[in-house]
Amino acid sequence: MTDRRLISSGSPFEKAAGYSRAVIANGYVHVSGTTGYDYDSMTMPDDVAAQTANALETIKAALADAGSSLEDVVRARYYVTDRAYVDAVFAVLGEYFADIRPAATMVICDLIKEEMKVEIEVTAKLK
Numbered sequence: 001m002t003d004r005r006l007i008s009s010g011s012p013f014e015k016a017a018g019y020s021r022a023v024i025a026n027g028y029v030h031v032s033g034t035t036g037y038d039y040d041s042m043t044m045p046d047d048v049a050a051q052t053a054n055a056l057e058t059i060k061a062a063l064a065d066a067g068s069s070l071e072d073v074v075r076a077r078y079y080v081t082d083r084a085y086v087d088a089v090f091a092v093l094g095e096y097f098a099d100i101r102p103a104a105t106m107v108i109c110d111l112i113k114e115e116m117k118v119e120i121e122v123t124a125k126l127k
Contacts, residue, residue, distance in 0.1 A: 007065045009058055011039050022062040024126065029066040033079065033121040034058050035111070048085040048117040052092040055120045063124055071100055072124040078106040079119040089118055 007022035007029075008014055014021060022031040036051025037044050039058065045051055056070075063069050076097070080089055086106070097104075102122070111119055 005066070007062050009039055009062060011037070012042075021058070022066055024066050027126050029063055029068045029072075029124045029126060031059050031062050031122045031124070033077075033119045034062075035113075035116045035119045044115045046115075047088075048080075049088045049092050051116070052089050052118050052120070055118060056092070056096050059120060059122055063122075066124075066126070068124045068126055070096060070124075072127060073097070073100055073102045073122045074125055075123040076102045076104040077121045078104065079109050079111060080106060081109065081111055081117050083108055085117055 003025070005024040006020040007024065009021040011021065013019075019032055021034070022029050024030075034055045035044070036054040037058075038054055045054065060070055063072070078089065078093070080086060089106075111117075
């Protein structure tokens with residue numbers, strides 16, 4: 001049997017959609033796709049760079065709650081709604097991951113709400 005622990009960010013979306021911000025299992029932290037909401041105010045900035053930073057800060061907090069950190073990220077997936085946003089997203093990702101350099105994939109796609117421009121999910125090794 002696997003130890004499994006759920007991590008919540010307090011987002012109302014988690015209960016409504018039946019998911020956890022992160023799940024700890026088998027020595028890894030799997031962080032769900034995370035968009036750029038500021039969960040304290042439940043607002044979404046219009047700027048894609050600000051959305052990217054918000055998403056990464058939410059991920060950083062979930063990893064900390066799990067006993068991990070951004071430095072432990074081994075896999076990242078980035079979903080962006082427009083190719084025109086890629087350079088702005090890359091600039092923020094570089095601030096967070098330039099020295100960590102997880103295996104990564106970026107996909108251009110639609111997201112579930114119009115205001116969402118970027119969504120990020122990661123997998124990190126537990127310490």
